[in-house]
Amino acid sequence: MADQHPLVEDFFEYVKSSIDYRIAVIGQVDAGxxxxxNALTGENSHISTATDATRDVVSYPYKDRGQLLDFPGVGTTEFSPKQYKQLLxxxxxxxxxxxxxxxxxxADEKVIKFLSKQKIKVTFIYSKLDTLVDVTGKYDQSLLKQEKNTELHVTFKKVITDSLKYHFISVKDDQGIEELRASIDNYLDKKDETFQKRINSSKYFNRFLSKRSNALAAKLLTPGFKDLILSREFKTIEQKTRNHFHIDEEDAExxxxxxxxxxxxxxKAKESNKAEGNYKKMIGPLTTLISTVLKVRKLNVITFILSTFGEAGIRAVYPRLRGxxxxxxxxxxxxxxxxxxxxKEV
Incomplete structure (x- = not known):
């Protein structure tokens, strides 16, 4: 990515921004x-002996593409289920x-039913597997896991159609972490497939260029740019425009x-308009030209044109504006x- 042309880098970033690589990590208070x-990313997220020390949503990078969002615990005094829904x-x-x-x-039921209603994908994690033991000694851990999965299925079978099973993990013993990581990677691989489709899509290609042109409007439809036109500072205008699109003579060659x-x-504009006596009739076509090039509303363009014409006169400025x-x-x-x-070279 670092060796790509700056215009390609910008395009890739634009497409990536249209795809949500984030995964929220939420759940019970003090669930780990x-x-x-930390185990998934290697990042040093905040852990405290106090009950659920996470108060804000904090983002941590996952490998080179995803983000894990550390949410506050569900059921704290700061976040009722209703407030938690607003946070989501x-x-x-x-x-x-x-x-x-x-x-x-x-509180878990209320939040999970909300997630289902909002069509948000839920992956269920049972943390601290090392503490899942039967003190009476009657049941081994496999039976206890089965009971947990049964509880999950019975509670949410009416609202969630996806498989209702836990990923059982223990950060302490490093159990289940690789399997969970593989599940996350699979989810992000599908996002990458979407990314590949979009960078080859004419729709996103054209949207990106339209956005670049629209962003240029903020630089051009200004009093400062008007002064450059009036003073014929064409080299400065060229530099600003080239820099905006990240292109130079080498690209053209x-x-x-x-x-x-x-x-x-x-x-060329001067030559083509020598025979025209009434430059006021040119405001409409000029407005259409500028609004089309910059992808902006015609009203904003008309305001800019009239402001410029009011200072310098239509006949003197029109060829420069059009050019x-x-x-x-x-x-x-x-x-x-x-x-x-x-x-095509990528």
Missing amino acids: KSALI KKYKVKHVLYVFSSKIRD RLGQQMPHVIDFVN VFEYVRAVSDLASDVLEARL
Whole structure:
């Protein structure tokens, strides 16, 4: 990724941002959520002897793509089930590791039923497997695990259609961690498949370029940019536009094209409009040009144009405005060609 063209890197980041690689780690108070995150990521998440010390949602990187979100415990005095639902709505997670260390409680039921209603994927974890023992000695651990799975199935079979079984783990004894990690990796592999499809999708390709053009509007439709046009600072305009799209002469040469220059478009605009006497009639086409290139509302463009014309006069400024934005369109088209060519090399 680090060796890719900057435009390709930006495109990959754009596509990645459209895919939710986050997994929330929630569950019972003092169930060992933070310890589990430590075991999965190697990160030093906060663990305390106090009852569920996690008060805020904290993100930890998982390998080179995912994120594990450490949520507060369910059923604390700070978070009633109702408040917890609001917290989940705020973060809009799509996959949850729900961690238990004891029997299912009322608060757990309410939150899990909410997750099911919101179509959020739930992976059930029974932590602290090393403490799952029968003090009477009548049952071995396999039977106790079976009982836990039965309790889970009976409680949620009416609301959850997916398999209702625990991932039994023990961070202390490192039991079940690799199996859980493999499950998470499988989930993220499917996300990666979506990523690959989207970087090869014309829809996301065009959306990305439209977003880049729209972001350029914030730089161009400003008093400072207007001053550059009025003072004919075309080199500065070129530098700003090239930097925005991350392209240069080398990129144009690789495609067998010439790098566009503002002055060429301005001169062309002057020649094509010499016969036009009423420049006011040009406001409409110019507005359409700018709003199309920058992907912005025409009203914002009209305000910019009239402000510029009001200072310098329509006849003097029109060729410069048209030339500059014809140039921006040409650079945007070149950026599209560069990105398409570079993606074929990936």
